[in-house]
Structure formats: structure tokens, C-alpha cells
Amino acid sequence: METRKVIGYLLFALAAIVCLVSNVWFIVKMPAGAEKVETLLTHALPEVVIVAAIAFIITHPTTVTNKIYINLRQPHIKRKPYMNIDPDGYRYVSFGAMTLFITLAFAFDSFKLLGAGFLTRVHTEVAVIVLVFGCMAVTIWAEIKARIAAVRRGTPNQD
Numbered sequence: 099m100e101t102r103k104v105i106g107y108l109l110f111a112l113a114a115i116v117c118l119v120s121n122v123w124f125i126v127k128m129p130a131g132a133e134k135v136e137t138l139l140t141h142a143l144p145e146v147v148i149v150a151a152i153a154f155i156i157t158h159p160t161t162v163t164n165k166i167y168i169n170l171r172q173p174h175i176k177r178k179p180y181m182n183i184d185p186d187g188y189r190y191v192s193f194g195a196m197t198l199f200i201t202l203a204f205a206f207d208s209f210k211l212l213g214a215g216f217l218t219r220v221h222t223e224v225a226v227i228v229l230v231f232g233c234m235a236v237t238i239w240a241e242i243k244a245r246i247a248a249v250r251r252g253t254p255n256q257d
Contacts, residue, residue: 106190
């Protein structure tokens, strides 16, 4: 668990650094005007909100929330408490990789809006594609492992 927690924290820290650098670079390089404010609201704000929300979940893993589900045998909605992050720690890796994927998507979209020259090189495009698919693969792997671990624990509906 501790190794997966450290990997998740490192992936999240890398995502936070990418978010910070891309937004600062975007603010510095974007010409002034109404277009800058609009682009900041549509590109930077969602990215920062997503990173902040996932930061809260990662830093408060024992927060118990209510998961609402409908029971078909009884005509009412039941609330069942569950943990935000599984006890085996696979969700740390999953959340870190997904945050990195999201921040990379926003960052490269911002760089493309500014006409960054390094995005036109073939090696950079291949590296971006490999990194994006790597983030997606790690996220899917961690979610599958979390589900398998939940079934082995005997609590498949907890995740």
C-alpha cells in the first residue's frame, strides 16, 4: 500500500507541476484582451478545479461519504457509507495517473492555442502520444486491480 501511495503522490505532484507551469506560461505568453480572459476561464479554471478536487480526495482518503443506490426489493433509496480510496491503495495510482492525463490534455491544448513550436516536431508528438496512452493504461490497470482486490476482500460494492 505504501509503495502505491508514494507512486500516486508522485504522479499527482507531477500533474500539479504541469498544471502550474502550463498556466503560468499561458498567462505570460497570451496577449492581453477579452480573449485571454475567456481562454483562462475555459482552459485554466477547469484544470485547477479538477486538480484541487482530486487533491482533496487524495489527502483525505479516510473521508466517508454516502453512496446512494436504489434497492429494487424495497421502494426506497438506501445510503451506504464507503471509503473514497480503497484500502489497498490502488486508487492513489489511479487518481494520480488520471490527474496527470487531464493536466496534460489541458496543457497541450493551451500550448497549441499559443502556437508553440515544439509541438510540431515528430519526436514530441510521439512522446505525447506515448505519455497519454501510458497514463490511460496505468489508470485502467489500477482501477481493475482495485476492483479485483475489493472482490477478494468480499466487498465488491464498496468501490
